[in-house]
Amino acid sequence: MSAQLLQGGPLAQTMRAQVAQTVRELAEQGRPVCLAAVQAGERPESLMYVESQRRYCNEVGIDFRLKQLPDAVTQGAVMRAVQELNEDSGVHGIILQLPLPARIDAQAAQRAIDPRKDAEGIHPVNLGLLVYGVLQCAPCTAFACYHLIKSLDQDLYGMEAVVVGHSQIVGKPMGLLLQHDFCTVTTCHVATRDLAMHTRRADILVVAVGKARLITKEMLKPGAIVVDVGINQAPALSKKGKPLLDTEGKPRMRTVGDVDFEGAKEVAGWITPVPGGVGPLTTTMLLRNVAQAAKNLYLQERREHPELSGPLLPFDRGGET
Numbered sequence: 186m187s188a189q190l191l192q193g194g195p196l197a198q199t200m201r202a203q204v205a206q207t208v209r210e211l212a213e214q215g216r217p218v219c220l221a222a223v224q225a226g227e228r229p230e231s232l233m234y235v236e237s238q239r240r241y242c243n244e245v246g247i248d249f250r251l252k253q254l255p256d257a258v259t260q261g262a263v264m265r266a267v268q269e270l271n272e273d274s275g276v277h278g279i280i281l282q283l284p285l286p287a288r289i290d291a292q293a294a295q296r297a298i299d300p301r302k303d304a305e306g307i308h309p310v311n312l313g314l315l316v317y318g319v320l321q322c323a324p325c326t327a328f329a330c331y332h333l334i335k336s337l338d339q340d341l342y343g344m345e346a347v348v349v350g351h352s353q354i355v356g357k358p359m360g361l362l363l364q365h366d367f368c369t370v371t372t373c374h375v376a377t378r379d380l381a382m383h384t385r386r387a388d389i390l391v392v393a394v395g396k397a398r399l400i401t402k403e404m405l406k407p408g409a410i411v412v413d414v415g416i417n418q419a420p421a422l423s424k425k426g427k428p429l430l431d432t433e434g435k436p437r438m439r440t441v442g443d444v445d446f447e448g449a450k451e452v453a454g455w456i457t458p459v460p461g462g463v464g465p466l467t468t469t470m471l472l473r474n475v476a477q478a479a480k481n482l483y484l485q486e487r488r489e490h491p492e493l494s495g496p497l498l499p500f501d502r503g504g505e506t
């Protein structure tokens with residue numbers, strides 16, 4: 186059997202077009218949508234991420250604002266920066282660029298973000314809403330995996346779902362999202378005694394660990410939907426499994442997931458490639474969360490101030506961004 190590829194690109198494109206439409210409709214009402222990022226210090230990896238967020242925002246018409254703080258910033262100054270953005274009615278999404286300087290309590294700063302403007306979907310209020318079954322705004326990576334699985338248009342009711350990894354931003358919310366569709370969810374982690382025993386039962390397997398080739402084909406149920414979140418640098422191998430060397434005789438590295446893709450695709454029914462699977466959708470979910478937040482804030486304002494209401498926007502008639 187050869188698995189079908191579950192690629193994030195096409196779905197990301199469709200979702201970005203939907204986001205762009207919502208953003209356009211809001212802009213036509215004089216309400217341009219804006220994402221604000223808070224960053225401290227000049228960390229090259231963080232700056233690269235900021236630039237790619239700016240580019241993605243531009244593509245869908247979301248304004249992008251950067252609040253740059255000095256490396257020597259205090260906790261109080263970070264909290265004030267967040268508070269100012271919370272109070273700014275022209276800002277609809279806030280993202281805190283990590284890492285922050287080590288002395289800053291990043292979690293406290295993230296908790297200070299108004300949950301209605303939580304672009305990353307990681308505020309305790311939004312994680313709590315997932316427990317309530319409200320899937321309005323969820324952590325971007327978990328939400329990306331969920332949308333990829335849903336794009337297969339299968340009835341998930343009663344499926345065995347196994348999530349490997351229990352981080353706050355991927356594994357834990359992933360389990361909640363799959364339970365929403367009545368999957369029977371097992372979460373595996375570092376203390377799981379017999380990982381293969383669980384993964385072999387999985388109709389849906391989501392792996393978010395960060396260990397190259399942790400999951401091999403022997404650990405899969407034939408026909409399973411396999412979503413590989415992991416991003417790792419590992420030596421590139423020849424068809425015979427030998428490390429490939431560069432011109433200087435050093436091992437050539439390549440980006441791989443947590444699943445041994447070559448083996449797994451012989452057994453799985455669907456599998457996400459790495460790169461090209463979950464990754465392209467993750468940033469799209471950030472844009473989607475911001476557009477959803479802008480829409481919710483707009484609708485809330487209409488409820489609170491009906492006298493200001495203009496004609497209904499198309500999304501008032503229901504449906505998601």
Ligand code: NAP
Nearest residue numbers: 326350351352355374375393394395414415416463464467
């Ligand atoms: P994380 O916070 O480091 O979490 C990894 C999880 O794996 C932890 O829950 C850990 O358990 C568990 N774990 C460690 N060893 C294990 C083992 N042998 N068996 C089972 N579970 C094990 O990482 P993350 O942020 O969730 O990210 C996971 C991976 O996804 C990373 O490679 C990251 O780069 C990638 N990622 C990709 C995207 C994307 O868009 N594609 C987005 C985010 C992250 P303990 O905590 O108990 O040790």
